[in-house]
């Protein structure tokens with residue numbers, strides 16, 4: 013699975029978005045090291061603050077199925093430039109994904125920004141910080 017293919021999968025995730033409040037669908041596709049793809053979409057709620065982003069949906073789906081070895085994440089939304097994941101998602105991405113893993117951020121016009129997990133959240137608070 014290459015970058016372009018994973019971007020296409022993120023688009024499929026976006027089609028499932030439940031966004032009656034923001035009308036801002038976001039899609040994600042999370043590739044495992046053994047080649048499986050988990051799709052994610054944002055899922056909103058009448059209690060607005062309970063919205064779950066596409067990135068966290070994909071990650072939580074994977075972790076809940078026992079997959080925790082990730083190779084790449086793609087995220088797509090209809091933004092002016094490449095979509096920028098929120099702070100909560102950056103923290104969750106940093107929890108589960110290697111620092112040097114590629115995160116591919118795109119919009120519907122084909123603008124692509126490739127970053128690493130560490131670039132997305134420098135100096136992250138991480139599981140190792142809890143070890144004495």
Ligand SMILES: O=c1ccn([C@H]2C[C@H](O)[C@@H](CO)O2)c(=O)[nH]1
Pocket residue numbers: 031034036038053054055056063064065066067087095096097098101
């Ligand atoms: O990277 C992002 C940014 C925003 N959202 C969602 C949250 C909310 O449902 C909507 C508007 O913020 O977009 C995502 O899913 N991912």
Ligand SMILES: [Zn+2]
Pocket residue numbers: 065066067068097098099100101102
């Ligand atoms: Zn988010």
